Amino acid sequence: MIDELNTTVPREILAGFTTFISMAYILFVNPSVLGAAGVDKGAVFTATALASAIGCLLMGVLARYPIATAPALGINAFFAYSVVIGMKVPWQTAFAGVFVAALIFLVITIFHLREMIINAIPADLKFAISSGIGLFIAFIGLHDGGLIAANKATVVGLGSFSTPTTWLTIFGLLLTSVLMVMRVPGGIFIGMLATSVLGLLTGLIALPHQLLAPAPSLAPTFGVGIKHIGDINSVQMWVVVLTFLLVTFFDTAGTLVGLAQQAGFMKNNEMPRVGKALMSDSTAMLAGSVLGTSPVGAYVESSAGIAVGGRTGLTAITTGVMFVLGMFFSPLLTVVTPQVTAPALIIVGVLMAQNMAKVAWTKMEIAIPAFLIVLGMPLTYSISDGLALGVITYPITMIAAKRGKEVHPLMYVLFFVFIGFMWILNVNH
Numbered sequence: 001m002i003d004e005l006n007t008t009v010p011r012e013i014l015a016g017f018t019t020f021i022s023m024a025y026i027l028f029v030n031p032s033v034l035g036a037a038g039v040d041k042g043a044v045f046t047a048t049a050l051a052s053a054i055g056c057l058l059m060g061v062l063a064r065y066p067i068a069t070a071p072a073l074g075i076n077a078f079f080a081y082s083v084v085i086g087m088k089v090p091w092q093t094a095f096a097g098v099f100v101a102a103l104i105f106l107v108i109t110i111f112h113l114r115e116m117i118i119n120a121i122p123a124d125l126k127f128a129i130s131s132g133i134g135l136f137i138a139f140i141g142l143h144d145g146g147l148i149a150a151n152k153a154t155v156v157g158l159g160s161f162s163t164p165t166t167w168l169t170i171f172g173l174l175l176t177s178v179l180m181v182m183r184v185p186g187g188i189f190i191g192m193l194a195t196s197v198l199g200l201l202t203g204l205i206a207l208p209h210q211l212l213a214p215a216p217s218l219a220p221t222f223g224v225g226i227k228h229i230g231d232i233n234s235v236q237m238w239v240v241v242l243t244f245l246l247v248t249f250f251d252t253a254g255t256l257v258g259l260a261q262q263a264g265f266m267k268n269n270e271m272p273r274v275g276k277a278l279m280s281d282s283t284a285m286l287a288g289s290v291l292g293t294s295p296v297g298a299y300v301e302s303s304a305g306i307a308v309g310g311r312t313g314l315t316a317i318t319t320g321v322m323f324v325l326g327m328f329f330s331p332l333l334t335v336v337t338p339q340v341t342a343p344a345l346i347i348v349g350v351l352m353a354q355n356m357a358k359v360a361w362t363k364m365e366i367a368i369p370a371f372l373i374v375l376g377m378p379l380t381y382s383i384s385d386g387l388a389l390g391v392i393t394y395p396i397t398m399i400a401a402k403r404g405k406e407v408h409p410l411m412y413v414l415f416f417v418f419i420g421f422m423w424i425l426n427v428n429h
Contacts, residue, residue, distance in 0.1 A: 005311040011185070012066070015310025016318020018189045019068050020326070022301040022341050023319075024333050026052070026070045027326055033076045034294060037084035037091045042216025047291035049215070049327040055284025055296050056320030059313065063276035066315030067259050067302045069284050070323075074382055075247050076294035083240050094240070095225030096232055099289040101244035105282040114278045118253050120410035123269045123358075125390055128370035130258035130355040132377035132386050137300050138349025139378040145169030145342025165339045168199050172343035180347060186308055188344045195340045205340075208331040215327035221292020239424060244295055246421050250384035252281055252297040254377075259298070262352050263306045300383075303348045365401035369394040388418040 002009060030048045031041040048071055055069025083094045108114055121129075142148045146166035151157030159166055176191030184190065199205030232241065256278075260271045271277070277298075284296040305315050326333060356374065360366045369390040377386030395415045398407050 002312055002314070007309055007311045009314065011309045012312055012314035013318050014186050014189060015066060015305035015308040015315040016068075017322060018186075018192070018308045018344075019066075019299075019302050019305030019310065019315065020319045020322035021189070021192055021336055022304040022344055023052075023068060023070055023299050024322075024326060024336050025338065025341065026073070027323075027330070027333060029073065030071050030076055030293060033080050034091075037080035037094070039091050039292070040220035043218050043221040043292055045330070046215050046218050046327060047221055047288065047293040049323045050218075051284055051288030051291050051293050051296050053320040053323040054287045055281055056316045056323060058280035058283055059277060059298075060316035060318075060320060061313060062280050063273050064313035065260075065265070065273070065277055066263065066306055066310035066312060067256065067277065068299050068305070068316055068319040069281050069296050070299050071288060071293045072248065072251055072295055072297040072299075075244065075251070075297075078243065078247065079294040087236065087240070089237070089240065090228075090231075092224045092228045093231040093237065095221070095289060095292060096228040097225075097237060097240045098244055098295055099225035099229065099286070100232055101241045101248070101295065102282065102286040102289045104241075104245055105248065105285055106279075109275070109278045109282045112275060114249065114253065115275050117410055117414065118257060118274055118278075119270050120408040120414075121253075121257065121391075122394075122408070122411070124360055124366045124370055125373060125394065126257050126261060126266070126269065127355040127358045128373040128390060129254050129383075129387065130261035131353050131359075132374040133255065133258040133300050133303075133383060134349040134352025134355070135374060136349075136377040136381075136383065136386070137303065137345045137352075139381075141342040141345030141349065144338035144345070145173070146339065147173075147342075164202075165199075165204050165337070168195055168202075168204055168337075168339040169342045171195060171198060172340065173346055176343045176347050188304055188308055188347055191347075192336075192340050192344055195343065196335050199337065199340065200335065205335055205337055208334055210331045212328055213330050215330075218291060223290060224292060225289045243424055246417075246424070247384050248285065248295040248297050250387050250421070251382075252278075254383040254387045255298040255300050255302075258300070258352065259302055259306060261355055262303055263311060301345070301348075303352055304344050307348050307351050363401070365397040365403060368397050384421075388422055391415065391418050392422075 031044040034044045035041040052070035083089050084091050146159040149159040172195035179187030288296040359370045373390035376389040
C-alpha cells in the first residue's frame with residue numbers, strides 16, 4: 001500500500017506528526033469553549049484527546065486515509081454559546097442532543113445515504129469545495145498569526161506589526177515559502193519547528209514549566225449524555241439535534257471531498273472507500289458524545305500532513321497515537337502557539353486553492369455556484385454555510401442554462417435540504 005502510493009513509512013509518520021501539531025490547539029480550545037457552558041474543562045481536555053484518537057485510529061485502520069478527526073470548531077461554539085448559554089439548555093441535555101445526533105448519523109451512514117450525497121456533487125463543485133476550504137484555512141492562519149484583524153470600518157484589515165508575535169508568523173511564512181519553493185521534503189514541518197525555536201529563544205513563546213502531567217479525570221462528563229437522553233422531549237431540543245446533525249454532516253462531507261481532491265484520491269468524481277471514512281467519523285462522534293465532547297468530524301488541518309506527503313492510513317494512525325500521548329504531555333503543547341501553526345495553514349491554503357484551475361469558469365452556470373462556495377467558506381467562517389450557498393444556487397443556474405436534466409436528482413433534494421438548513425440556523429441565531 002505504502003509503495004503503491006509512492007510514499008515511505010518515515011514520511012507517513014512525519015505527516016501524521018505535522019497534522020497533529022497543526023490541530024493540537026483543539027486540546028486547549030475545546031475545553032475553553034465548552035468550559036464557557038459550565039462543563040468541567042479537565043474532563044473536556046481528556047475527552048477531546050480520546051475522541052480525536054478514536055476517530056484517527058478508525059480512519060487509519062478502516063478507511064486507510066491520511067485524514068484526522070477531532071471535535072469540530074464552530075459546532076462546539078454552537079453547543080456552548082447558542083444551545084447552553086443562549087437557549088438556556090443544561091449542558092447535560094446538550095450532550096444528550098449530541099448523542100442522539102450521532103446515533104442518527106451512524107444510521108444514515110450504514111444505509112449509505114451520506115455516500116450517495118457525496119458522490120452526487122458534481123466535479124466542478126468538488127473542486128470549488130477543496131479551493132474554498134483552502135481559502136478558509138488560510139484565512140484562519142492569517143488571523144491566528146496576527147496578519148489580519150477585525151476592523152469596524154472595513155470588516156477585516158491588516159494586523160498590527162507592532163505586536164512582536166506577528167513577526168514570528170512572518171518569519172515562519174517566509175521560511176516555509178522558501179522551503180516549499182525549493183521542494184525541501186517536510187518543508188511545512190521544518191518551518192513550524194524553526195518558528196517554535198525562534199519563539200523560545202526570543203522569549204515570545206514561554207518555556208513550559210514541566211514536561212509531563214497526568215491526564216485529568218473524565219468522571220464529570222462520562223456517560224452524562226446517555227443519562228439525560230429523556231430530556232430531549234421538546235421541539236426546541238429536536239431542532240438542536242437536527243442542527244448538530246446537519247452542520248457535522250455537511251462540514252465533514254465538504255472536508256472529506258476537499259482533502260481527497262488534494263491528495264489525488266478521487267476516481268471518476270467518486271471517493272473510494274468513502275463509506276468506511278464516513279463510518280469512522282460517525283463512530284468517533286458517538287464515542288465523543290459518551291466521553292463528553294461536542295461533535296467530532298474530519299479536520300481540514302489534515303491537509304498539512306497531506307502536503308508533507310501523507311497518503312495512507314499510517315498518517316492518521318500516527319496522529320491518533322499523538323493525541324493519546326498528548327494527554328500526558330499537555331505542558332509541552334503550549335509551545336505550539338497560533339503563530340507557529342499559522343504559516344502552515346496559509347501555505348496549505350495555497351496548495352488547496354490550486355484546484356480552482358480545474359473549475360469551468362467560462363460557463364456561468366458552473367462559475368456562479370462554484371464562486372459562492374469558494375468565497376462563501378472563508379467569509380461565513382463555515383464550510384457548511386459556504387457549501388449551502390453553492391448548492392442552493394447550482395440547480396437554479398443549471399435550469400437557467402437549459403441543463404436542468406444534467407443535474408443529479410439528489411442535488412435537487414439537497415437544494416431543499418439546504419434551504420431548510422439555512423432557515424434552522426437563522427432561527428437559532
